[in-house]
Amino acid sequence: MSGHSKWSTIKREKGAKDAKRGAVFTKIGNQIAIAARSGTDISMNSALQMAIEKAKQANMPAANIQRAIDRAADKNAAVLEETSYEAMGPGGVGIIIETATDNKNRTFPEVKNALTKNGGRIADAGSVTFQFTRKGVIDVAASGEDALLTVLDAGAEDAIEEDGAMIVYTELKELAKVRTAILEAGLPVTGAELQYVPNNTVEVSDPEQATKVLRLMDALDDLDDVTSVHTNADITADV
Numbered sequence: 383m384s385g386h387s388k389w390s391t392i393k394r395e396k397g398a399k400d401a402k403r404g405a406v407f408t409k410i411g412n413q414i415a416i417a418a419r420s421g422t423d424i425s426m427n428s429a430l431q432m433a434i435e436k437a438k439q440a441n442m443p444a445a446n447i448q449r450a451i452d453r454a455a456d457k458n459a460a461v462l463e464e465t466s467y468e469a470m471g472p473g474g475v476g477i478i479i480e481t482a483t484d485n486k487n488r489t490f491p492e493v494k495n496a497l498t499k500n501g502g503r504i505a506d507a508g509s510v511t512f513q514f515t516r517k518g519v520i521d522v523a524a525s526g527e528d529a530l531l532t533v534l535d536a537g538a539e540d541a542i543e544e545d546g547a548m549i550v551y552t553e554l555k556e557l558a559k560v561r562t563a564i565l566e567a568g569l570p571v572t573g574a575e576l577q578y579v580p581n582n583t584v585e586v587s588d589p590e591q592a593t594k595v596l597r598l599m600d601a602l603d604d605l606d607d608v609t610s611v612h613t614n615a616d617i618t619a620d621v
Contacts, residue, residue: 428558518557
């Protein structure tokens with residue numbers, strides 16, 4: 383799971399910078415709009431609740447959040463469709479790109495172009511996904527044995543410590559339940575979402591290769607229609 387952690391760390395740092403210039407609002411707004419299709423009552427819709435919390439952490443204005451929620455009931459609003467693409471990156475690393483778009487004829491060429499320009503390519507359907515497992519991932523701002531025991535007691539499947547914090551893994555359907563239990567136990571949760579976690583990683587120890595992989599991931603993540611990017615790259619090189 384170290385590949386997941388490395389990219390997530392870089393992505394969090396990048397996300398903080400993007401939030402300052404509002405670049406992240408479109409992505410989160412799309413996630414809110416899609417989650418709101420299952421109901422706008424956050425007490426009954428954990429996906430919407432987590433999307434709204436993500437928006438608040440990015441300092442997304444309340445008016446923007448409400449507009450995103452209202453899109454679910456607006457018959458005149460463009461219909462968003464969730465689509466995933468599989469790709470291969472430099473050094474044979476696998477990549478899964480999740481998108482939310484109202485026009486796949488726009489999104490696919492943008493994704494393909496970002497891949498081509500940065501040493502990647504679209505892969506055949508199913509050739510990459512099998513290397514990952516869909517899991518709940520919770521970021522907890524705590525570390526140490528007591529915190530680890532707490533998250534495991536809350537129902538977590540696994541957890542790793544990184545930079546004084548903890549990345550907690552749950553079964554697909556247990557994300558909301560475990561997140562709530564962790565919060566009720568008094569530990570601060572800074573993020574919670576479903577992700578593709580690699581079953582095995584591909585080590586990238588060469589600095590030049592690592593730079594290429596990260597540049598590709600960054601280019602994909604910069605696309606407005608892309609909501610999340612996942613890789614099995616275990617970047618051990620200093621870049």
